[in-house]
Amino acid sequence: MNAQQSKHRANTLGAVSSREAAQDPSTGHFRALTLFDESTSTVCAARNMVSGCLQDWGLAHVVDDARLVVSELVGNVVHHAVPDDCLTRPGAARRIDVLVKAWPGWLFIGVADEDSTPPDLPAREFLSPELAGDFSEALLPDRGRGLLIIQRLADAVWWSPREPGGKTVWCRFDLDGTT
Numbered sequence: 001m002n003a004q005q006s007k008h009r010a011n012t013l014g015a016v017s018s019r020e021a022a023q024d025p026s027t028g029h030f031r032a033l034t035l036f037d038e039s040t041s042t043v044c045a046a047r048n049m050v051s052g053c054l055q056d057w058g059l060a061h062v063v064d065d066a067r068l069v070v071s072e073l074v075g076n077v078v079h080h081a082v083p084d085d086c087l088t089r090p091g092a093a094r095r096i097d098v099l100v101k102a103w104p105g106w107l108f109i110g111v112a113d114e115d116s117t118p119p120d121l122p123a124r125e126f127l128s129p130e131l132a133g134d135f136s137e138a139l140l141p142d143r144g145r146g147l148l149i150i151q152r153l154a155d156a157v158w159w160s161p162r163e164p165g166g167k168t169v170w171c172r173f174d175l176d177g178t179t
Contacts, residue, residue: 012113019136019139024054028101028102028103028104028148029053029057029089029100029101029102029107030099030100030101030102031049031053031099031100032048032097032098032099032100033045033046033097033098034095034096034097034098035074035095035096035097035098036092036093036094036095036096037077037078037093037094037095037096040091042078042096043070043074043075045069045077046070046071046074046096046111047067047070048069049065049070049098050066050067050098050100050109051063051066053100053103054066054100054107057111057177058100062107062173062175065154065173066100066107066109066141066154066173068110068149068153069149069150069153069154069171070109070111070166072146072147072149072150073109073111073146073169073171074096074098074111075146076094076111076146076147076169077094077096077111077115078094079179080115081094081113081114081115081117082088082115082117083113083115083165083166084114084115084116084164084165084166086115086164086165087114087164087165087166088102089134091114094113094114095100095114096111096112096113097103097110097111097112097113098110098111098172099111099112099167099168102175105129105174105175105176106172106173106174106175107172108170108171108172108173109154109170109171109173110168110169110171111168111169112162112166112168113166113167114165114166115166115167116161116162116167117164117166118159118167119147119159119167119169120147121147121151121158121168122147122148122151123155124171129143151173153171153173154172154173155171155172155173155174156166156171157169157170157171157172158170
């Protein structure tokens with residue numbers, strides 16, 4: 001084997017090792033997608049990205065819940081987020097970052113926007129829907145229903161500020177030891 005063949009073989013082996021490492025769930029997975037709210041397909045694109053990466057990672061059992069969570073979070077940005085003054089660009093579309101991280105036992109989904117206003121995370125229910133009987137609709141809040149849905153589907157929901165402005169709303173799914 002000459003020097004060039006040896007070098008090619010070493011590069012090929014390195015690429016295989018990197019690819020295998022990327023598919024090894026013990027190392028975790030990460031994907032990010034940046035969208036600009038300039039299209040009616042913004043929410044659909046976010047859902048499809050999340051579905052695709054979860055399928056690739058062998059997490060098909062959480063796809064439906066994750067798609068609904070992403071739809072609600074991205075929809076909130078599209079309908080409610082107003083970029084901070086420091087991030088406002090005349091005529092520019094609003095930036096939305098969708099982050100998906102899987103580690104052994106957990107799935108994290110974050111949606112970042114350019115609005116520093118904290119999300120209005122609803123308090124957990126104090127009254128059981130079973131006790132409300134025929135009046136369970138009265139328990140629904142006037143606003144924040146999407147975040148209430150997210151709280152019911154995910155195991156945890158929180159937010160964090162971003163620099164120089166904006167925020168990320170996060171949710172965590174406990175995967176019961178699956179990756």
